[in-house]
Amino acid sequence: MSLRTGIAAAVAACLASFAASAAGPSVVKGPGENPACFKPWDANTKYFQWPAKKGPYRIALANGFVGNTWRIQMIKMAKAYAATPEIKPQIKEFKIVSTGTDVAAQIAAIDNFINSGYDAIVTIAVNPTAFAPVIKRANAAGVVLVPFDNVLDSTDVMMVNEDQLAMGVQSGEWVVKNIPAKSGKLLEVRGVPGNSVDRDRHLGFRKVVESPGNKFEVVEVVGNWDDGTAQKVVADALAVHKNFDGMFVQGGSTGAVRALIDAKHKMIPVAGEAENGFRKLCAERAKDGLLCASLGQSPGLVAISMKAALSALEGKVMPQMISVPIPMAAHPDFKAGENYFPDLTDNFFTTNDFPPCGVNLKAIDIMSKDEKNS
Numbered sequence: 001m002s003l004r005t006g007i008a009a010a011v012a013a014c015l016a017s018f019a020a021s022a023a024g025p026s027v028v029k030g031p032g033e034n035p036a037c038f039k040p041w042d043a044n045t046k047y048f049q050w051p052a053k054k055g056p057y058r059i060a061l062a063n064g065f066v067g068n069t070w071r072i073q074m075i076k077m078a079k080a081y082a083a084t085p086e087i088k089p090q091i092k093e094f095k096i097v098s099t100g101t102d103v104a105a106q107i108a109a110i111d112n113f114i115n116s117g118y119d120a121i122v123t124i125a126v127n128p129t130a131f132a133p134v135i136k137r138a139n140a141a142g143v144v145l146v147p148f149d150n151v152l153d154s155t156d157v158m159m160v161n162e163d164q165l166a167m168g169v170q171s172g173e174w175v176v177k178n179i180p181a182k183s184g185k186l187l188e189v190r191g192v193p194g195n196s197v198d199r200d201r202h203l204g205f206r207k208v209v210e211s212p213g214n215k216f217e218v219v220e221v222v223g224n225w226d227d228g229t230a231q232k233v234v235a236d237a238l239a240v241h242k243n244f245d246g247m248f249v250q251g252g253s254t255g256a257v258r259a260l261i262d263a264k265h266k267m268i269p270v271a272g273e274a275e276n277g278f279r280k281l282c283a284e285r286a287k288d289g290l291l292c293a294s295l296g297q298s299p300g301l302v303a304i305s306m307k308a309a310l311s312a313l314e315g316k317v318m319p320q321m322i323s324v325p326i327p328m329a330a331h332p333d334f335k336a337g338e339n340y341f342p343d344l345t346d347n348f349f350t351t352n353d354f355p356p357c358g359v360n361l362k363a364i365d366i367m368s369k370d371e372k373n374s
Contacts, residue, residue: 024050024138024139024140024142025048025049025050025139025144025158025312025318026048026049026050027046027047027048028047028048028049028317029047030045030047030317030319031047031317032047032316032317032318032319033311033316033317033318034311034356034357036356037304037307037354037356037357037358038308038311038318038319038322039319039322039323039324040319040321040322040323041163041319041320041321041322041323042323045319045320045321046155046319046320047317047318047319047320048158048312048317048318048319048320049312049315049316049317049318050142050144050312050313050315051142051315052313052314052315053119053142053313053314053315055090055092055310055313055314056089056090056091056092057090057091057092057119057120057310057313058091058092058093058095058117058118058119058120059082059091059093059094059095059118059119059120059121059122059306059309059310060094060095060096060097060113060118060120060121060122061075061078061094061095061096061097061121061122061123061302062097062099062106062109062110062113062121062122062123063075063096063097063098063099063123063124064098064099064100064101064102064106064123064124064125064126064150065098065100065101065124065126065192066098066100066371067224067226068224068225068226068227068251068252069226069227069275069347069349070225070251070273070297070299070349071098071124071299071371072371073299073347073348073349073366074124074149074299074301074302075096075098075302075369075370075371076299076366076367076369076370076371077299077300077302077303077352077361077366077369078094078096078122078302078303078306079094079096079369079370079374080361080365080366080368080369081302081303081306081359081361082094082306083365084361086358087306087307087310090310093118094374095113095118095374096372096373096374097109097373098371098373099126101126101192101194102126103126103127103130106123106125106126107130107131107133107134110123110134110138110145111134111137113143114134114137114138114141114143118143119143119144119313120143120144120145120146120309120310120312120313121138121143121144121145121146121309122146122147122148122302122305122306122309123145123146123147123148124147124148124149124150125147125150125151125152125196126150126194126195127194127195128150128151128152128153128195128196128199129152129153131147131152131154131157132154132156135152135154135156135157136156138157139156139157144158144309144312144313145157145158146158146159146160146305146306146308146309146312147159147160148160148161148301148302148304148305149161149197149297149301149302150195150196150197151196151321152196153196155320155321157320158308158312158318158319158320158321158322159320159321159322160301160304160305160308160322160324161301161321161322161323161324162297162298162301162323162324162325162326163323163326164196164197164200164201164204164297165200165201165203165204166204166326167200167201167204167295167297167326168200168201168202168203168204168205168206168207168208168248169204169205169207169208170204170293170295170326170328171201171204171205171248171271171293171295172204172205172206172207172208172209172248172271173208174269174271174293174330175208175209175246175247175248175269175271175293176208176209176214178246178269178291179245179246179269181245182213182214182215182216183214183215183216184216184217184244184245184246185216185217185218185219185241185243185244185245186209186216186217186218186219186244186245186246186247186248187218187219187221187234187237187241187244187246187247187248188202188205188218188219188220188221188247188248189221189222189223189230189233189234189247189248189249189250189252189256190202190220190221190222190223190250191222191223191224191225191250191251192224192225193222197250197297198250201250202250205248206218216245219237219241219244221233221234221236221237223249223250223251223252223255223256224251224252225250225251225252225273226251226252226255227252227253227254227255227275227277227346227347228252228255229252229255230249230251230252230253230255230256230259231252231255231256231258231259232255232259234247234255234256234259234260235259235262235263238259238260238263238265239263243265243266244265244268245268245269246268246269246270246271247260247268247269247270247271247272248270248271248272249270249271249272249273250273251273251275251297252273252275253270253272253273253275253277253278253294254275254277254278254280254281254346254347256270256272257270257272257278257281257282257285257290258281261281261285266289267285267288267289267290267291268289268290268291269291269292269293270282270290270291270292270293271292271293271294271295272292272293272294272295273294273295273296273297273349274294274295274296274297274298274327274329274349274350274351275294275346275347275348275349275350276340276341276344276345276346276347276348276349276350277345277346277347278292278294278346279292279294279329279334279339279340279350280340280342280346282294282331282334282340283334283336283340286331286332286334291331292330292331292334293328293329293330293331294328294329294330294334294339294350295326295327295328296326296327296328296349296350296351297326298324298327298349298351298352298354299349299352300351300352300353300354300359300361301324303354303357303359303361304322304324304354304357304359307357307358307359308322324354327351341363344363348363348367352366
């Protein structure tokens, strides 16, 4: 063997060794770590295992849109969770960036974290289909990438979510159950366009209300999961259509119900999110005929995602898709101090603890944080 050939072989072996040590997850057999917390999505969910790294770790949150109260609380919860006695010793650095609704800007932010040597990145993706290349780059660099909430159309990355299609189905079933005629006009207040959450909840809701035997006309408006926007678009819809028999609100539920009240519209069945203000109105206006179901997509998903990322970095076996239960409260079971809080602000999301994961963030700790990039 010549010197040149020997050097080339040594370099190739070195590169191969580096690639192996910095590789992404291997597909392995389950069961995975702490299944009570990290529950696999279904029986077909595969399992990942990353090479174990020694902590403490550099963790990043690459958020997109931040223009509603859910996202603001999510960022506050991420900061509060990173500061808990359990998690703080495991994190060397925690960085947050919110990039808005520009897909390219969010991908660039993730790439910057990868290139800067972060160990894990949790993210709410702006678009469910545009992230395949950055997933490959993260895996090649040995970075644990964890999309949550608005997840990706991919099985090559570990993700955390509630079943958004099921949430739409459950909301639709509750609305239909509470309209005995199984007909009439429904108002559907959608979320941020282009997100998988908005898409899947919409598809689940429509699957139910458009099924055989139901004769509903559905009017759609875009509320952007925001109280102010939802209140305006519902008010506009009421001005045009005059009367609705039921309403499904993905987010901005407090504003949507206030629009009904301001318009002196009859109280109707409303399936909404888990905003504290919505649940207050559900309790206060039940005597006037307001019927509510409140299904929560918790901002606390960020904490479970961070916990999943840390477990993956420790080399634990993890489900590719982690399922978080959908918390629900419905008429007449709204109870002050239990599932809504009269002394807290309307825009506080009420579902923030996950006992199987050891996540129990207090309102005072969450609200003491800010939503700024850091």
